[in-house]
Amino acid sequence: MTTLMMKFGGTSVGSAQAFAAASDIVLEQSREWERLIVVVSAMNGVTDNLIEGAQSASRGEEQTYRAINSKLRDRHHAAVDQLLLKSDEREPLLAEVDRFLEDYYNLCRSIYVLGEFTPRAMDTISSRGERMSARILAALIRYQGGQSTAIDATSLIITDKQFQNAAPLMDITRDRVLEELGPKLDDGTIPIVTGFIGATEEGLTTTLGRGGSDYTAAILGSCLKVDEVWIWTDVDGVMTADPRILPDARVIPVLSYSEVSELAFFGAKVLHPRTIRPIVEQGIPLWIKNTFNPTSPGTRITLEPENSNGKVKAVTAIEKISVIMVEGRGMRGVPGIAGRTFSAVASEGASVIMITQASSEQSICFVIPMDTVQPVIQAIETEMKWELARRDIDRIRSLDDMVIVTVVGAGLRKTPGISGQIFSSLGKAGINIFAIAQGSSESSLSIVVAANDSKDAVRQIHREVIING
Numbered sequence: 001m002t003t004l005m006m007k008f009g010g011t012s013v014g015s016a017q018a019f020a021a022a023s024d025i026v027l028e029q030s031r032e033w034e035r036l037i038v039v040v041s042a043m044n045g046v047t048d049n050l051i052e053g054a055q056s057a058s059r060g061e062e063q064t065y066r067a068i069n070s071k072l073r074d075r076h077h078a079a080v081d082q083l084l085l086k087s088d089e090r091e092p093l094l095a096e097v098d099r100f101l102e103d104y105y106n107l108c109r110s111i112y113v114l115g116e117f118t119p120r121a122m123d124t125i126s127s128r129g130e131r132m133s134a135r136i137l138a139a140l141i142r143y144q145g146g147q148s149t150a151i152d153a154t155s156l157i158i159t160d161k162q163f164q165n166a167a168p169l170m171d172i173t174r175d176r177v178l179e180e181l182g183p184k185l186d187d188g189t190i191p192i193v194t195g196f197i198g199a200t201e202e203g204l205t206t207t208l209g210r211g212g213s214d215y216t217a218a219i220l221g222s223c224l225k226v227d228e229v230w231i232w233t234d235v236d237g238v239m240t241a242d243p244r245i246l247p248d249a250r251v252i253p254v255l256s257y258s259e260v261s262e263l264a265f266f267g268a269k270v271l272h273p274r275t276i277r278p279i280v281e282q283g284i285p286l287w288i289k290n291t292f293n294p295t296s297p298g299t300r301i302t303l304e305p306e307n308s309n310g311k312v313k314a315v316t317a318i319e320k321i322s323v324i325m326v327e328g329r330g331m332r333g334v335p336g337i338a339g340r341t342f343s344a345v346a347s348e349g350a351s352v353i354m355i356t357q358a359s360s361e362q363s364i365c366f367v368i369p370m371d372t373v374q375p376v377i378q379a380i381e382t383e384m385k386w387e388l389a390r391r392d393i394d395r396i397r398s399l400d401d402m403v404i405v406t407v408v409g410a411g412l413r414k415t416p417g418i419s420g421q422i423f424s425s426l427g428k429a430g431i432n433i434f435a436i437a438q439g440s441s442e443s444s445l446s447i448v449v450a451a452n453d454s455k456d457a458v459r460q461i462h463r464e465v466i467i468n469g
């Protein structure tokens with residue numbers, strides 16, 4: 001049995017034309033593969049709109065969520081009308097869209113009355129976009145002669161209770177997926193599953209983090225042991241840099257799982273960072289392809305790409321980060337300082353994006369998202385109050401508004417002198433480096449620079465090391 005998993009991102013279902021292109025791709029591939037399963041994102045921008053409406057309601061604004069509600073209704077109705085005007089599918093589909101938006105409206109109203117919302121309420125709200133788009137795509141495929149049904153992942157992906165960033169409980173999820181999707185796939189149905197969302201064991205809706213539909217595809221793909229996962233998006237594949245920053249970025253034909261994981265972790269939006277883990281264990285090949293240019297080959301991601309020449313492949317950046325430095329001569333030889341520092345960071349729920357090794361035990365230096373700086377510094381100060389009083393630690397300070405620029409490629413490990421080339425490309429442009437860290441897989445090198453040097457740093461590395469290197 002050959003099985004293919006395909007995921008369509010927000011732009012790939014962002015309009016009637018996009019839905020039509022996605023449906024054509026699904027029908028075409030359904031002739032090539034014995035079993036086909038599809039994951040779909042919300043229409044692009046819809047998740048942002050849903051969240052914005054709820055946030056404004058909590059601030060006591062009534063107009064915004066009302067306006068958003070009617071805008072979302074118009075947008076979904078317009079897509080359905082363009083695609084399914086003469087179909088029997090149209091009326092029931094519009095009724096479902098209206099029902100989801102009515103619920104949204106009512107939820108926003110309660111938030112408006114209460115003046116607050118919980119992460120749990122937010123997940124119920126932000127899951128609505130996928131529920132609508134999955135139904136539209138399934139109806140369209142049926143209208144065009146395919147056998148298809150929309151499925152809410154709340155019955156498939158069972159997660160922990162970490163609302164807004166939930167993790168799947170893989171054993172239960174696998175059982176559910178095999179039980180519910182297995183028979184459908186076997187009788188030739190193409191399930192269109194909502195990306196991004198799941199549910200707790202009690203049935204409360206959760207979400208897997210922003211951009212999480214890629215992760216949904218990987219989770220389901222791994223449970224079903226599919227032969228390949230294809231991620232359809234709005235660019236020709238993974239590129240040497242973010243094409244919005246560097247229009248001359250090029251498509252990378254092949255990447256390893258570890259290279260693409262580093263790229264995703266360090267900010268390349270093209271793939272959700274948690275996507276690789278479920279599929280790497282089974283070595284399922286992953287493709288990134290363009291819905292609007294389906295004949296271009298895309299990027300293939302596998303364990304050990306054969307033509308991985310020694311080159312550096314891509315450069316990416318994470319903005320709005322801060323470097324935290326805990327410094328003091330008295331820290332030397334005091335056991336547990338690093339452990340206590342990182343526990344204090346964790347107690348604030350902040351994630352450490354990168355740790356840099358100082359040459360001595362006189363400082364600890366790490367990088368966190370800028371919006372978590374204040375509570376993190378306070379937590380460390382509280383934890384270290386005696387060390388600060390005794391001057392074992394002199395100070396805890398932060399460098400704010402910084403950017404991590406990360407260079408990715410297995411070539412970093414294999415090619416002598418490549419780091420030198422990277423640093424001198426920055427030196428030539430007069431860009432100051434604040435911190436450096438080598439990724440644990442050795443296929444990445446991260447450099448912290450000031451925000452106003454970020455674009456130049458990316459451009460310099462791209463030109464001097466990737467294109468002309």
Ligand code: ADP
Nearest residue numbers: 009010011233234237238239241242268269270
């Ligand atoms: P989707 O909705 O299909 O998941 P996303 O917007 O999440 O699409 O991701 C695709 C976008 O990622 C592209 O349009 C591009 O702007 C951005 N991007 C950032 N870095 C890269 C990169 N290195 N290669 C390709 N795209 C990138």
Ligand code: ASP
Nearest residue numbers: 041047196210211212213
């Ligand atoms: N719709 C969700 C988001 O915008 C998930 C996704 O697009 O992958 O974050």
Ligand code: MG
Nearest residue numbers: 009211269270
């Ligand atoms: Mg995405």
